[in-house]
Amino acid sequence: MDATASDQPPATTGSGEEPMIRLTGVGKTYDDGTVAVHELDLDVARGELVCLVGPSGCGKSTTLKMINRLIEPSTGQIVVDGQDVTQVDPNALRRGIGYVIQQVGLFPHQRVEANVMTVPLLYGESRATARARAHELLALVGLEPELYAQRYPHQLSGGQQQRVGVARALAADPPVLLMDEPFGAVDPVVRTRLQDEFGRLQRELGKTVVLVTHDIDEAVRMGDRVAIFADGGRLAQYGTPQEVLARPADEFVEDFVGATRGLRRLAVTRIDEAHLEPLEGVTAGQLGAAIDLDSTLEEALALMMRDDKSMIGVRRGARFLGVLTPAGVHRQLRASLMP
Incomplete structure (x- = not known):
């Protein structure tokens, strides 16, 4: 049976706060x-x-x-x-409203710095303020201003152009x-x-x-x-x-x-402490590298396979909490299916 928008529960934030x-x-x-x-x-x-x-x-x-x-x-x-x-x-x-598209849409005749400065200048910012904002945002998206601010879009890789597009979209905050x-x-x-x-x-x-x-x-x-x-x-x-x-x-x-x-x-399920097993009785040969509690089940299984181990230690900071086994992964996935 089709689930139309009217058949679904309201697609709300669920927090009681007015949505953005x-x-x-x-x-x-x-x-x-x-x-x-x-x-x-x-x-x-x-x-x-x-x-x-x-x-x-x-x-x-x-x-x-x-x-x-x-x-x-x-x-x-x-x-x-x-x-x-x-x-x-x-x-x-x-x-x-910031807007970023796949084709990036940078102005090809303008340097990277000028592309990012466009909206602040439209808002009446001084060139000095707009330039400082552009350099701050380029650094934020991982492009060192000293290296990239004076380049033209065609001198950048596709990924670098995309970063400039994000910086430009963020320029007006x-x-x-x-x-x-x-x-x-x-x-x-x-x-x-x-x-x-x-x-x-x-x-x-x-x-x-x-x-x-x-x-x-x-x-x-x-x-x-x-x-x-x-x-x-x-x-x-x-x-x-x-x-x-x-x-x-x-x-x-x-x-x-x-x-x-x-x-x-x-890949979207983080390790749950409730599904760990105690460290007692676990030998060093059984245990793979330790992983942080905030990691995903996918990351935990990847480490188990990399180290060819049957379990992996889980920690919060410097404190070990227990071990995760494939059976524990299965239990956690099953538990997440429960209403």
Whole structure:
């Protein structure tokens, strides 16, 4: 049975706090009758990173562009930081929302420094202040200003250009950042590194982020919550990565997350002390390298296989808490399926 947006529980933050972004009954129908987005209700909490994921043509990029009115909604209401976006001048709205796209969109004739300075200068900042802000942000995204500020975009790798795009989007210190397939144009190794670095940056800055991707692995790796869109612009499921992987809402979601969703759950499930076993009776030959309690089950299993050990020590700081075995991993995964 299909789970339409109206069949689902309200896609709210669940915290009682007003969300940073709220979409209520939002839809987009084009003149030829094509429904791109269907009656979407969606809340994004302050400081949350939400991934919109689904097949091509399912409305996820359209939804993103309606938030900053690059596309006008046909129905419904979009509220950002307490303000109805349709009541705001579109240009002023977009200057207050960071926007990062796959193609980056850097100005090719301007140096990196000038690209990042663009929005602060539009806001009336002095060149000295805007330059200092640009250098601060370049350092924040891992590009040393002394090396990169005076280069042109064509002198950078794809991953470096993407970092400049993120720095430019952050230059006006926006509370909201919209990202459309931001890491899709770089090779897999660089992509994973950029995902990790952006996740660290987002946690550090506390920005509210809505990120569009077609890659379920990227969505569950990066998102605090994941919104899975189906054809016809229907919201099929909205939940944490653990919820989506453990309890797909319908057959479409089950097919989309794939038969290997059990393996994906290893990457989004952190070690639970309740499923460790005591150190007593464990010999040094049985025990592999120790791992921090904040690590994922995937990282723990990878270390076991690397060291060819049947268990791994788990610590919190300098204190050992117990050992994790494959049986403990299995118990924890089973426990996470319980309602």
